[in-house]
Amino acid sequence: RLRTAILISGRGSNMDALLAAARAPDFPAEIALVLSNRPDAPGLAKAKAAGVAVAAVDHKIYAGREEFERSLQLVLETYRIDFICLAGFMRLFTPWFIGQWSGRMLNIHPALLPSYRGLHTHERALADGVKIHGCTVHFVVPEMDEGPIVAQAAVPVLDDDTPDTLGARVLAQEHVIYPLALRLVASGKVRVAGNRVLGAPGESTDALVA
Numbered sequence: 001r002l003r004t005a006i007l008i009s010g011r012g013s014n015m016d017a018l019l020a021a022a023r024a025p026d027f028p029a030e031i032a033l034v035l036s037n038r039p040d041a042p043g044l045a046k047a048k049a050a051g052v053a054v055a056a057v058d059h060k061i062y063a064g065r066e067e068f069e070r071s072l073q074l075v076l077e078t079y080r081i082d083f084i085c086l087a088g089f090m091r092l093f094t095p096w097f098i099g100q101w102s103g104r105m106l107n108i109h110p111a112l113l114p115s116y117r118g119l120h121t122h123e124r125a126l127a128d129g130v131k132i133h134g135c136t137v138h139f140v141v142p143e144m145d146e147g148p149i150v151a152q153a154a155v156p157v158l159d160d161d162t163p164d165t166l167g168a169r170v171l172a173q174e175h176v177i178y179p180l181a182l183r184l185v186a187s188g189k190v191r192v193a194g195n196r197v198l199g200a201p202g203e204s205t206d207a208l209v210a
């Protein structure tokens, strides 16, 4: 099983979904570490209570991004991590760190990329009046919120939605597609062709749109 680290900064509900999925004996990844840049992240306490190895590397005590990332890298190597899932990890990485994990790092983003990169995606979707919104799991590349898309789920935008109600509808789908995407990637059932993630011969990625 692929030794996977989940990197979080906050509450960790996607982390919970990944931990739950990885408890299945046939799941191709094991969550060997939950790592946060915030020692007080609520998700870290939850993971610890669940018996998962946890670590914190507080970005505030480092002089710069490189020093912070070197420390992260050391922790990841100590735990012999092969794969990373970013799950609400709110720090941007340098090209150096991303290069270390090229093809081995997924992120979940609360919008249908390439629409609404960055923050406040639900507010912006409502302000634009779009009727469909959603979430995306993608491989991480140096450009923020870009990279080959593994899975997406779409949800309707309703007339009486607020950012919170829309965000909750999206989040429920995040919890579905992140485990699906990790299962596909960790089992080697997809290949990356340019910017596209395709099913391995005999496999299909079609079913991933919820």
Ligand code: GAR
Binding pocket: 008, 009, 010, 011, 012, 013, 014, 015, 043, 087, 088, 089, 090, 108, 109, 110, 118, 119, 171, 174
């Ligand atoms: C999720 O909605 C995730 O998509 C988003 O942060 C939330 C984390 O929630 N990620 C980003 O915005 C990344 N730029 P969680 O801690 O409950 O999983």
